[in-house]
Amino acid sequence: MKIxxxxxxxxxxKGLVEILAQEGYDTCTAANxxxxxxxxxxxxxxxxxxxxxxxxxxxxxxxxxxxxxxGTVPIIFISAKSxxxxxxxxxxxxxxxxISKPFGVKEVVARIRAVTRRCLAARPPATAPASFGMADxxxxxxxxxxxxxxxxxxxxxxxxxxxxxxxxxxxxxxDRNTLFDKCWGLNYMPNSRSLDQHISQLRKRIELNPADxxxxxxxxxxxxRFEA
Amino acid sequence: MKPKLxxxxxxxxxxxxxxxxxxxxxxxxxxxxxxxxxxxxxxTARLADLRESVGRLVExxxxxxxxxxxxxxxxxxxxxxxxxLVRGNRLVRQIFVVDPDKQFIFPPRQGASERExxxxxxxxxxxxxxxxxxxxGKESGTVVGDSGWHTWFTGEGVQFYFWxxxxxxxxxxxxxxxxxxxxxxxxxxxxxxxxxxxxxxxHIVLQDxxxxxxxxWGDYRPAVQELPLARLPLAAPLNAWSFxxxxxxxxxxRAVSGSARFNIGAAVGVVAMALLGLAVYFYRESxxxxxxxxxxxxxxxxxxxxxxxxxxxxxxxxELLEGRLPEGDEKTRxxxxxxxxxxxxxxxxxxxxxxxxxxxxxxxxxHLAPGLVDETIAATLEGFRPxxxxxxxxxxxxxxxxxxxxxxxxxxxxxxxxxxxxxxxYALGGQLLEVTSRQEGDRTIIRVADRGPGIPSGKADDIxxxxxxxxxxxxxxxxxxxxGLSIARDLARLHGGDVSxxxxxxxxxxxxxxxxxxxx
Numbered sequence: 224m225k226i227x228x229x230x231x232x233x234x235x236x237k238g239l240v241e242i243l244a245q246e247g248y249d250t251c252t253a254a255n256x257x258x259x260x261x262x263x264x265x266x267x268x269x270x271x272x273x274x275x276x277x278x279x280x281x282x283x284x285x286x287x288x289x290x291x292x293x294g295t296v297p298i299i300f301i302s303a304k305s306x307x308x309x310x311x312x313x314x315x316x317x318x319x320x321x322i323s324k325p326f327g328v329k330e331v332v333a334r335i336r337a338v339t340r341r342c343l344a345a346r347p348p349a350t351a352p353a354s355f356g357m358a359d360x361x362x363x364x365x366x367x368x369x370x371x372x373x374x375x376x377x378x379x380x381x382x383x384x385x386x387x388x389x390x391x392x393x394x395x396x397x398d399r400n401t402l403f404d405k406c407w408g409l410n411y412m413p414n415s416r417s418l419d420q421h422i423s424q425l426r427k428r429i430e431l432n433p434a435d436x437x438x439x440x441x442x443x444x445x446x447x448r449f450e451a
Numbered sequence: 452m453k454p455k456l457x458x459x460x461x462x463x464x465x466x467x468x469x470x471x472x473x474x475x476x477x478x479x480x481x482x483x484x485x486x487x488x489x490x491x492x493x494x495t496a497r498l499a500d501l502r503e504s505v506g507r508l509v510e511x512x513x514x515x516x517x518x519x520x521x522x523x524x525x526x527x528x529x530x531x532x533x534x535x536l537v538r539g540n541r542l543v544r545q546i547f548v549v550d551p552d553k554q555f556i557f558p559p560r561q562g563a564s565e566r567e568x569x570x571x572x573x574x575x576x577x578x579x580x581x582x583x584x585x586x587x588g589k590e591s592g593t594v595v596g597d598s599g600w601h602t603w604f605t606g607e608g609v610q611f612y613f614w615x616x617x618x619x620x621x622x623x624x625x626x627x628x629x630x631x632x633x634x635x636x637x638x639x640x641x642x643x644x645x646x647x648x649x650x651x652x653x654h655i656v657l658q659d660x661x662x663x664x665x666x667x668w669g670d671y672r673p674a675v676q677e678l679p680l681a682r683l684p685l686a687a688p689l690n691a692w693s694f695x696x697x698x699x700x701x702x703x704x705r706a707v708s709g710s711a712r713f714n715i716g717a718a719v720g721v722v723a724m725a726l727l728g729l730a731v732y733f734y735r736e737s738x739x740x741x742x743x744x745x746x747x748x749x750x751x752x753x754x755x756x757x758x759x760x761x762x763x764x765x766x767x768x769x770e771l772l773e774g775r776l777p778e779g780d781e782k783t784r785x786x787x788x789x790x791x792x793x794x795x796x797x798x799x800x801x802x803x804x805x806x807x808x809x810x811x812x813x814x815x816x817x818h819l820a821p822g823l824v825d826e827t828i829a830a831t832l833e834g835f836r837p838x839x840x841x842x843x844x845x846x847x848x849x850x851x852x853x854x855x856x857x858x859x860x861x862x863x864x865x866x867x868x869x870x871x872x873x874x875x876x877y878a879l880g881g882q883l884l885e886v887t888s889r890q891e892g893d894r895t896i897i898r899v900a901d902r903g904p905g906i907p908s909g910k911a912d913d914i915x916x917x918x919x920x921x922x923x924x925x926x927x928x929x930x931x932x933x934x935g936l937s938i939a940r941d942l943a944r945l946h947g948g949d950v951s952x953x954x955x956x957x958x959x960x961x962x963x964x965x966x967x968x969x970x971x
Contacts, residue, residue: 232760238767245774276756303759305802306809307816325763325798327791328770420777 224339224380225249227268229259229285230301231277235324239272239301242328246335247381247406256280260288268296270338273318275302275309283316290317295345297338301326332379336367339380343367355390357449358438360429362386369429381406382425389439389449398446422447460737464730468723475719494681494696498655501694504639506686509600512542512635516613517598520623523548528556534564542635544628545570551620553578570626573610577603600688609660609691636689637666653698660691673697751808755801762801766794785841792838796875799868803934806865807917810941817859817945821970824852824895825888827860831867832886835875842879852888852895855970862942863965866950869935870899870961878903881958894948895967900960911952915940939963 275282558567654669881902947966
């Protein structure tokens with residue numbers, strides 16, 4: 224899933240790329256309104272994070288232009304303008320959400336996940352099952368959630384990719400390169416430490432006892448494996 | 452411009468204008484009445500002059516008739532001499548002499564001429580009615596010694612009689628030739644408007660008891676059914692006749708009132724213009740102040756926006772870095788926690804300044820949505836937890852507001868943020884933050900208590916005023932704008948409640964009350 228980040232402040236833009244990449248999204252960026260429209264046509268993103276106050280063409284203008292040709296792509300305004308009228312105007316123009324600066328990582332992640340769920344729910348049913356079981360977990364990809372009994376646990380898009388890959392290859396050991404290629408993308412070059420950290424964080428959320436994992440098992444010097 | 456200010460401005464202008472207009476109308480009406488009275492007076496005075504002239508004529512004729520009756524008093528009556536008197540005086544239609552027994556001596560019963568017999572027939576009803584000349588003469592008000600006038604209404608009109616009582620009891624009377632009398636009266640009256648009076652052309656009518664015009668003059672032509680501006684009956688014995696004065700009312704009003712109405716209008720106009728000028732001045736002054744305030748708000752917004760961008764990056768990268776920390780590096784994690792907490796504090800300060808600036812521009816509005824009060828409290832506490840716990844403050848949250856209600860979660864978070872921020876600034880030494888929530892009907896009550904130094908007595912009201920910070924050691928070395936509690940109270944009041952400082956055994960205890968109806 225690809226997200227276009229439109230932000231004139233380079234540091235904020237890079238920070239957002241970092242957050243979304245960690246979550247498992249592909250990203251493309253634009254530093255102003257005209258670049259944004261060009262990237263939107265060229266990259267065909269699944270969602271857009273859009274700053275409002277930009278030189279040349281404002282976020283409102285970009286939103287209006289995108290909505291002329293595409294009425295469904297989710298648009299999230301991210302702006303320092305936090306007055307009620309700004310939010311109302313943004314939502315009136317067809318935006319799906321509004322994040323006020325300064326924002327925290329968790330807030331951005333939560334809103335992006337919400338948008339992703341709506342996107343996934345709106346997609347035509349795939350051949351893959353709507354949910355699958357992993358040990359005592361029920362995994363629902365379209366909701367970006369896993370369920371233990373009635374308790375729902377939110378996971379990121381990347382987490383979901385990892386779980387899906389392990390489930391599809393259950394019983395087999397997936398080495399780190401395969402996991403990188405399939406779940407991080409070829410353009411992303413994390414080190415093995417960050418992969419292990421990510422798995423560790425994921426275990427904390429989905430394993431009953433992260434110290435003795437039953438869903439994502441480590442195969443020493445080889446990789447990770449899920450066994451039904 | 453605020454609607455309230457516009458209303459006040461309009462009231463300040465419209466009320467006096469309305470009052471002046473009302474007074475103006477009232478004065479104009481009074482003036483109109485006075486003008487009418489003045490017209491009446493002027494015209495009545497004109498008619499009174501005419502009446503006086505006619506009165507003098509009647510008096511003169513009365514004196515002439517006295518002399519005439521002297522000649523008719525021979526004893527026994529000299530019939531021929533009396534007949535000569537009748538024939539020799541054009542005003543005399545008939546003379547009659549009556550004895551004390553009310554028997555006619557003249558005209559004689561025997562040998563009366565045709566004319567004299569007709570006179571007797573005309574006089575018969577007077578005698579039959581008992582309205583003899585004395586004391587009826589008093590009715591006319593023109594008794595001259597033992598003489599006077601008598602009027603008698605007949606089918607042909609009014610008949611005038613002059614009478615005189617003699618010492619021997621006889622009565623001598625003269626029946627007047629009314630046409631001759633009218634001719635004498637008309638001869639006295641003018642034939643056209645009198646020039647030089649300064650009054651517009653009029654039309655004066657002398658009319659009889661049946662309102663039949665006897666004589667009229669003047670250049671003005673009244674319309675049919677037009678009412679006279681003045682009416683005056685003539686003095687006795689002609690009091691059955693009257694003068695009526697017709698004239699163009701508008702021209703007369705102008706002529707009589709002069710410039711009074713114009714002066715009233717001009718005065719009202721001048722006052723109205725002055726008021727309008729004053730209103731325009733105040734409006735422009737007010738508009739200028741509003742523009743100034745808008746500029747300030749715009750400046751604050753711009754500055755806040757410029758502050759928010761670097762603040763976003765500080766918080767964003769601090770959190771990203773925290774996410775990359777290896778397990779066990781708690782010291783670095785602590786440092787990053789401080790950076791994150793400080794950036795949040797700075798966010799609160801900026802939001803407070805923005806909220807205050809917007810309050811100066813317009814009353815903020817709430818966005819009520821179903822939500823859980825305890826959830827918002829817990830989220831707010833979580834934001835403060837790292838900094839407070841690092842400082843050794845124990846956080847106790849006694850959550851009893853779990854019912855779904857309608858609330859503005861952002862407003863509540865800002866209220867609580869400002870209260871807890873004060874704990875962070877002033878009451879860390881108390882080592883305790885206790886938050887209690889409960890719901891009573893449509894109200895949610897939240898208490899935020901600490902064990903810090905508390906608020907000095909007598910300052911309970913001051914602390915809620917904007918930019919007021921306590922000047923004792925409590926605030927020394929502590930940053931802040933002095934807006935937190937003021938904004939917290941404003942937001943709570945906007946939410947149908949209040950923030951108050953409650954009595955406490957130690958430390959400060961703030962109570963937040965919000966109107967929170969059921970959420971579904």
